[in-house]
Amino acid sequence: VMDRYWNQIKANRGAEQVIGWLLAGQTIPPELSGQINLMKLMLHPNGLKPHVENWPAVATYAIHRVYRESLGEGQDEQSQKLFEELLSYPSVRELWQTPAEESWHLPLLTVNFAKEGRQLSFFTTLTTLGTPHDITLQELRLECLFPADEPTERQFTSTELGKHP
Numbered sequence: 001v002m003d004r005y006w007n008q009i010k011a012n013r014g015a016e017q018v019i020g021w022l023l024a025g026q027t028i029p030p031e032l033s034g035q036i037n038l039m040k041l042m043l044h045p046n047g048l049k050p051h052v053e054n055w056p057a058v059a060t061y062a063i064h065r066v067y068r069e070s071l072g073e074g075q076d077e078q079s080q081k082l083f084e085e086l087l088s089y090p091s092v093r094e095l096w097q098t099p100a101e102e103s104w105h106l107p108l109l110t111v112n113f114a115k116e117g118r119q120l121s122f123f124t125t126l127t128t129l130g131t132p133h134d135i136t137l138q139e140l141r142l143e144c145l146f147p148a149d150e151p152t153e154r155q156f157t158s159t160e161l162g163k164h165p
Contacts, residue, residue: 001140001141001142001143002038002140002141002143003139003140003141004069004079004139004140004141005037005078005079005082006037006038006039006040006066006082007035007036007037007038008035008036008037008038009140011036014145014156015145018113018120018145018156019036019041019048021115022048022051022113022115023047023048026046026050027046028046029044029046031044032044032046032047037082038143039062039066039082039086040082040085040086042058042059042062043059043062043063043086043089043092044089045089045090048113051113051114051115052111052112052113053112053113053114053119054110054111054112056091056095057109058109058111059091059092059095060095060096060098061109062086063083063086063087063092063095063096064096066079066082066083066086067083067096070082070083108123109123110122110123110148111123111124111145118155119151119152120147120152120155120156121147121148121149121151121152122145122146122147122148122152123145123146123148124143124144124145124146125143125144125146126141126142126143127141127142127143127144128140128141128142
């Protein structure tokens with residue numbers, strides 16, 4: 001669960017396992033410590049980027065989404081600040097200026113993680129409440145990752161990610 005600025009509010013065990021496995025052994029830079037911001041974590045060169053095999057496609061989609069959402073939310077200061085910070089990361093500005101021609105026609109975008117000879121491929125869904133009775137609920141997003149292939153499903157459901165089967 002995250003807020004509209006991509007700050008993680010709550011995570012389940014599966015999310016903690018995947019992120020923990022990917023970041024294990026890495027030095028986390030100060031700008032990524034504290035409350036997890038999922039866009040910063042995905043796009044930062046010392047975050048998940050080294051483990052995302054299809055990083056250019058994922059990053060292009062992500063930066064365009066942050067931009068579109070910042071426009072849709074009235075360009076508030078926090079949205080603009082996040083967008084500008086993401087553009088300061090290596091390669092992100094170039095990807096922002098390049099149209100996402102390769103993936104526009106796909107029904108979904110997978111995120112392909114690789115580490116220590118293991119590969120996991122997921123697609124994500126984001127759910128928001130369209131007609132909440134509480135303003136707080138309107139700003140929440142629920143992200144769910146689903147295995148995009150059978151090998152990922154087998155690895156993720158049959159073992160702990162930090163251990164080899």
